Amino acid sequence: MSDQHHAIEFQHVSRTFGHGKNRIYAVQDVSFTISPGRVLCLVGESGCGKSTTGKMVAGLLKPSGGRILYGGRDVATLSDAETKYFRRTVQIIHQDPYASLNPVRSVRQTLSAPLLRHKMVKNRLELNNRLHDLLMQVSLTPPSDFLEKYPHQLSGGQRQRVAIARALTVQPEFIVADEAVSSVDVSLRASLLNILLDLQHRLGVTFLMITHDLAVAKYFGWNGQIGVMYLGRMVELADTVKVLGDPVHPYTRALISSLPEADPDKTRTKERLELRSPDIPSLLRVPPGCSFHPRCPLYEEGLCDVQVPPLDVYSSDGHKAACWVMARELQQPRARDRIGEQGVEERAI
Amino acid sequence: MAVAASAPTRALGIVGGVLVWCGTTIRIMARNKAGFIGFIIVAVMTIEAFIAPIFINFNTAADVNAIYQGPSLHHLLGTDSEGRDVFTQILVGGQDILEVGYLASAFGTFLAILLGILSAYAGGWLDTFLTWVADVFLTLPTFAIYAVIAGTVHLNSNVALAILIAVFSWAGLMRAIRSQVLSLRERDFIEAARALDLSLPHIIFKELAPNMAPYIAIHFVIGITAAMYAEVGLLLLGIVPLSGQNWGVMLNFAWTRGAIFYSGSLSYILSPMAVIVIFQLALIVWTRSLSEVFDPRLRRGA
Numbered sequence: 001m002s003d004q005h006h007a008i009e010f011q012h013v014s015r016t017f018g019h020g021k022n023r024i025y026a027v028q029d030v031s032f033t034i035s036p037g038r039v040l041c042l043v044g045e046s047g048c049g050k051s052t053t054g055k056m057v058a059g060l061l062k063p064s065g066g067r068i069l070y071g072g073r074d075v076a077t078l079s080d081a082e083t084k085y086f087r088r089t090v091q092i093i094h095q096d097p098y099a100s101l102n103p104v105r106s107v108r109q110t111l112s113a114p115l116l117r118h119k120m121v122k123n124r125l126e127l128n129n130r131l132h133d134l135l136m137q138v139s140l141t142p143p144s145d146f147l148e149k150y151p152h153q154l155s156g157g158q159r160q161r162v163a164i165a166r167a168l169t170v171q172p173e174f175i176v177a178d179e180a181v182s183s184v185d186v187s188l189r190a191s192l193l194n195i196l197l198d199l200q201h202r203l204g205v206t207f208l209m210i211t212h213d214l215a216v217a218k219y220f221g222w223n224g225q226i227g228v229m230y231l232g233r234m235v236e237l238a239d240t241v242k243v244l245g246d247p248v249h250p251y252t253r254a255l256i257s258s259l260p261e262a263d264p265d266k267t268r269t270k271e272r273l274e275l276r277s278p279d280i281p282s283l284l285r286v287p288p289g290c291s292f293h294p295r296c297p298l299y300e301e302g303l304c305d306v307q308v309p310p311l312d313v314y315s316s317d318g319h320k321a322a323c324w325v326m327a328r329e330l331q332q333p334r335a336r337d338r339i340g341e342q343g344v345e346e347r348a349i
Numbered sequence: 350m351a352v353a354a355s356a357p358t359r360a361l362g363i364v365g366g367v368l369v370w371c372g373t374t375i376r377i378m379a380r381n382k383a384g385f386i387g388f389i390i391v392a393v394m395t396i397e398a399f400i401a402p403i404f405i406n407f408n409t410a411a412d413v414n415a416i417y418q419g420p421s422l423h424h425l426l427g428t429d430s431e432g433r434d435v436f437t438q439i440l441v442g443g444q445d446i447l448e449v450g451y452l453a454s455a456f457g458t459f460l461a462i463l464l465g466i467l468s469a470y471a472g473g474w475l476d477t478f479l480t481w482v483a484d485v486f487l488t489l490p491t492f493a494i495y496a497v498i499a500g501t502v503h504l505n506s507n508v509a510l511a512i513l514i515a516v517f518s519w520a521g522l523m524r525a526i527r528s529q530v531l532s533l534r535e536r537d538f539i540e541a542a543r544a545l546d547l548s549l550p551h552i553i554f555k556e557l558a559p560n561m562a563p564y565i566a567i568h569f570v571i572g573i574t575a576a577m578y579a580e581v582g583l584l585l586l587g588i589v590p591l592s593g594q595n596w597g598v599m600l601n602f603a604w605t606r607g608a609i610f611y612s613g614s615l616s617y618i619l620s621p622m623a624v625i626v627i628f629q630l631a632l633i634v635w636t637r638s639l640s641e642v643f644d645p646r647l648r649r650g651a
């Protein structure tokens with residue numbers, strides 16, 4: 001691992017699947033930057049392109065369009081050796097620990113393979129020490145109880161810890177956590193998140209946390225950013241505090257208003273944003289213009305269903321959102337003022 | 350821990366490792382009683398078949414005074430049309446049959462694994478072509494083709510016969526392996542292995558193959574039975590050269606030399622059939638333990 005961690009940057013990245021009539025845009029024109037040691041949480045409904053984005057970050061899928069920069073260099077132009085290095089520095093933790101561990105390989109086999117392959121240990125003793133370390137890091141103690149176990153002998157939470165330990169074998173600088181805590185019991189979720197947070201604090205690991213659960217994003221990404229995705233596009237991107245406290249995009253507002261609060265009185269009296277339709281459109285028939293317009297409570301005919309709104313900087317603190325209506329409300333007072341001034345000038349002339 | 354172990358020490362370590370592995374495997378197999386009995390019978394019969402010809406010098410001289418005798422203390426399973434001891438023939442007659450059975454199934458399984466994985470990983474036109482060839486082989490009337498080829502080509506070695514049988518028996522397993530690889534390679538654990546930059550051989554042989562191992566092993570064992578039947582069938586019909594002494598040749602002689610007309614020759618006719626059936630049955634029963642050896646999820650206890 002190099003001493004210097006690198007930023008990962010997406011520039012207008014798209015990814016399509018299928019051909020001709022069945023072509024879908026899983027991810028379309030997505031741009032963001034994750035600085036070393038930071039956290040970006042991607043939230044959105046299923047099918048919004050979060051996981052596809054995560055797989056592209058991890059180098060497991062190639063983008064169909066746009067560029068992915070790693071430390072300022074386009075990953076498509078990296079040499080074979082550099083690509084391998086890049087791939088190794090970015091690790092992925094999958095959602096389903098029942099599918100992400102090979103059922104016929106013991107914990108020891110699963111964790112040893114990458115250590116031996118990349119010559120990260122010199123001999124058996126070092127290997128054993130490292131295996132113990134790894135299991136301690138994910139709180140599987142005592143390690144000797146777990147090394148010879150097969151996945152089917154472990155609980156869901158324990159499996160997910162093994163999956164995290166496996167990602168740590170190669171000392172990654174970047175971890176893509178694809179719904180990594182969604183499939184475990186709520187009681188275990190916090191402990192898993194704490195393990196990941198600890199890695200972020202202690203080792204400076206950069207995180208892309210993919211989740212459909214805003215509560216997870218709130219807990220894990222409090223000091224980072226949240227990107228809200230909808231039907232393959234990024235519709236809002238800002239600091240976590242901003243997105244949760246002062247959401248701009250109507251979709252984000254709907255998501256947040258549906259979030260239950262710890263205080264039942266608060267939840268009951270909370271203002272709910274009613275969507276015009278509860279159904280997500282099919283990716284095969286993405287609505288024209290802003291893809292959210294068939295469900296959007298702020299929908300205006302002729303404005304929202306014509307052109308795709310760009311992800312524009314909405315306020316001076318870098319809060320980005322893609323919404324025609326909100327952009328107009330922001331700019332209109334100024335625009336009106338300008339018209340007013342011009343009118344005065346014209347009259348004066 | 351010694352960092353630089355000397356060569357003999359390392360060799361000892363490897364031998365020890367193999368012994369431990371064998372011990373563990375046998376212990377796992379012992380958990381399934383029926384399967385373990387099958388394994389013991391297969392092991393004993395195989396060892397016997399390959400060792401017996403070294404120690405037993407089968408006397409081919411005819412004894413006209415002892416034709417078609419029933420079982421007796423002197424001739425445990427009676428005598429054949431030339432008055433020779435049947436029990437001795439059973440003991441030494443297994444080698445050819447088992448050799449062809451094991452070899453044919455090994456060749457066929459190897460071919461199926463190779464082509465199945467290649468087809469799934471290559472994709473495109475190669476996949477289409479290989480799948481098409483497999484389909485053609487699946488529809489061929491195999492035994493008729495064995496008969497025709499064996500009748501035209503002089504197959505005087507066990508290896509040649511094994512190759513002939515293997516060439517026509519890989520298609521089914523190949524199709525199964527191809528589809529299993531296609532399904533397995535999309536699993537998350539393979540994606541994780543790719544992200545960890547593990548090598549392609551590692552992914553194929555350490556991650557994918559063990560998941561298919563129970564299926565392949567069972568197919569291999571059943572392949573042995575199929576190859577043995579094919580060979581015995583060809584020998585019975587007299588299509589391949591009747592060289593040496595084996596269970597198939599015995600059946601052929603019993604049939605062509607009219608053994609069915611003598612009451613005393615019953616044991617002569619039944620003996621080769623019985624050993625073949627016992628061996629086949631043991632193989633099939635053995636497969637019950639095999640799945641436990643290769644799939645840790647099926648192992649009972651710790």
